[in-house]
Amino acid sequence: MGHRRSLGRRLGLYACHGVLMLGALVMVMPMLWMLVTAFKSAAEIAILPPVFLPKDWSVANFSGAFETAPFGRFFLNSAFIALVSTASVMATSLVAGTVFAKYQFPGRKLLFGLVLATAIVPFEAYMIPLYVQLVGLEWVNTYQGIILPYLFMAFGIFLMRQHVSSSIPTELMEAGRVDGAGEWWILARVIAPLSGNALAAVGIFAFIQGWGIFIWPLLIANDQLLFNMELGLTQFQFAFSADIGKLMAGSVVSVVPMLIVFLLLRRRIIENMALTGLKG
Amino acid sequence: MLFCYVALLPVVALFFYVRIIPIGFSFLLSFYKWNLISPRRPFVGWDNYLGLMEDENFLLALKNTTIYSFSTVALATMIALPLAVFLSRKSRLSAFYQTVYFLPVITPMVPVAIAWKWIYDYNYGILNYGLSLVGLPSVPWLTDPDIALWALVIMGVWKVLGYNMVLFLVGIRNIPAEYLEAASIDGASDWQRFWRISFPLLRPILLYVIVTSTINAFNVFTQVYVMTLGSQSAPGQAVRMLVFDIYTNGFQFFRMGYASAEAVILTLIVLGLTVIQFSLARDDNVKAG
Known part of the structure; x- marks a missing residue:
């Protein structure tokens, strides 16, 4: 009986992790999609079915954005x-x-x-x-x-x-x-x-x-x-609404400094947000 | 004492100039009709407010903003609370989840709104592609104003979820372990322990999170501007939201008095929400005391 219950619990735990992992994917997806799109060629951006990773990682969008x-x-x-x-x-x-x-x-x-x-x-x-x-x-x-x-x-x-x-x-x-x-x-x-x-x-x-x-x-x-x-x-x-690649490249440039700050100071930011949020 | 005034002078002067004076000025301006340039600034009494009551754009904006705020806050709270409960257990993955779920909170709004706009794209967006894989028709996420409101809600939940999660986590960790242990010894199930012990103790934080995120949601602007305005599969008319309407009236039609009246209404909504929070929090304290 006890064994079965712990098995049930364990399955429940795995299910929870499954849901959380899926959620985690949803949370990073917009940023990931922005990143991979920034490295794609125009032909790879507007196709169906969409490709996730660019075939040739190209920085043309970045240099293009900075030129336009x-x-x-x-x-x-x-x-x-x-x-x-x-x-x-x-x-x-x-x-x-x-x-x-x-x-x-x-x-x-x-x-x-x-x-x-x-x-x-x-x-x-x-x-x-x-x-x-x-x-x-x-x-x-x-x-x-x-x-x-x-x-x-x-x-x-x-x-x-x-x-x-x-x-x-x-x-x-x-x-x-x-x-x-x-x-x-x-x-x-x-x-x-x-x-x-x-x-x-x-x-x-x-x-x-x-x-x-x-x-x-x-x-x-x-x-x-x-x-x-x-x-x-x-x-x-x-x-330049049609230029999705350049737009994504510019977006990546705008997000990266915040990502660096966040990854370096992750723990401190989360803790402080929590504490100050509650005191404020 | 002299030191106090000298030290505070710059910051207090700044504080008055960029906050106190404009807040007062916006109340004043709301009783005038003024286009920013004209030297004439006639006093119109309550006309701006009366005009707003019959202004379809404003009423629509008020309705949309209310729906947006309450939906976003309700969803984000209902997802964040169980998430925090689960992450409060000791787990090797807990720190990883916290980082990932918190990530959207610190990323600037414009670039992520641009990314979401591309995800929502009618023709090439991955969301519609995903729907097509399971045999569902494409959804005009951003071009149909009724649907676009919900597209904004989804993105709003995504952005704020991690913040709520972190606040709940702190609240859960502050619950004395003895309370929960005592309940376990008395034979309470996990479910009972949460609803009978954790949840009542979390009420003040819950209240705080709900009110502050509702206030923040009422100020929604940037993603509306980026995602529903202008080009790239955008609708003819953006989803009307309160701040967007203030911006349009003030800075496209130069109706400064009228836009100020709208701003005053936004201030009153925020103050109302704050008063509700304070009075409920006080009730809690009275009960606890």
Whole structure:
């Protein structure tokens, strides 16, 4: 009896793994299909029945995409936007998070409450007035206009505040003050070095977000020289719709940096997403 | 104290300029009629809102977005929860599954939407090819607006599933092992242990996941823009969604006040969902306390 039950369980387990494997295939399929299509010739792309792997792996689509549209420029723009945003988000989160966590001053509760309360309002709900403001500044079609909304992250401030208030002892800061250190010195030499993990988490979020921004560049950047990968890809799609191979090649180029980041920092990203998601 | 204000000044100034002011400004703008360029900006009271109530495009967008959000969230939650329960057991493959299922969460939306568009292609898409293998007719996935909505739901579930899974996994791991062991000793089956012990303890996380992913789903835009607009087997008219309608009214017809009124409605929907979450979460706490 016991033996039969364990056999049933084992079969059930295999069935579960079967379903999960099938699911895993579905999860990677779009990316895999994108990848193999990018290496196919035009003749191999539009045929029935479809072939999975290209007969000759050709990089013609990649070189073709870079010739038809300035994807090199788009790529650098994406990297520039994501890196500036990441650096700024890390700095502002460290400073604001520390101040909210460790200092008492009038208005502290109100300000932090505002940061929290407005974090839930989606960007899409206030992008029109923001656009109008930037028209007034004459920042339409400028890098600073694209990056401005991504220079700080409510979520990052919140995360750093949690970290600093729970894991950095106030006595350490006091010790620094006794030795005559200024507040900026304490921030840079006491708090920052003890916040590596939390700062890295904030940085990773900012980088992923900054690399993928789309609707804001769509509004604010009309000059092709300012397009990021995402915007460049969509405009390229409208212009060269028949050129699936090149389109897939461009898509691969846009996905690869995120894949590298993810595969290198997989564990940390998943854990942080989970923790911050739950705290937020 | 001076240090606090000096340190906070840049980030608070930025915060007001790019968030607080525009949020307030959008409420204000929603009572005006303005085309962005004209120096005239007449106050029209509730006209924009009244206009929206009779605007077929807006009502369709509201309906589509609601169907999209609730379907995506319901499906993603119903798949992610059993997935997380299974992956919470110790298994050599667990880390592998987590990585693979999480992968879509971090990939940028535009390229994956382009890939899905090609998968959904009427003539050469692998999905229709797969259907033809089992003798089913081809489906106009993206060209029929009614079907395209469901094509977007499928892709939405694919994108968000891993995120929900990870949150549920943390919740399950936080359940004290003694509770489950005690239940086993009392002779509870796996099924009973899940529904009587794990599930009630997971309620707050479940609530959080459902509300936040509904809010995110209400902002759906990028994949709508990529997959249903323009060329390559696209329909004459895209699937109307709320943010898409805001974008069209604001940046193609330059009806800034009108689009702001729509944006205000989006904000109110999001706030409503948040209030629901908070009040339900508080009920939970009261019960637990």
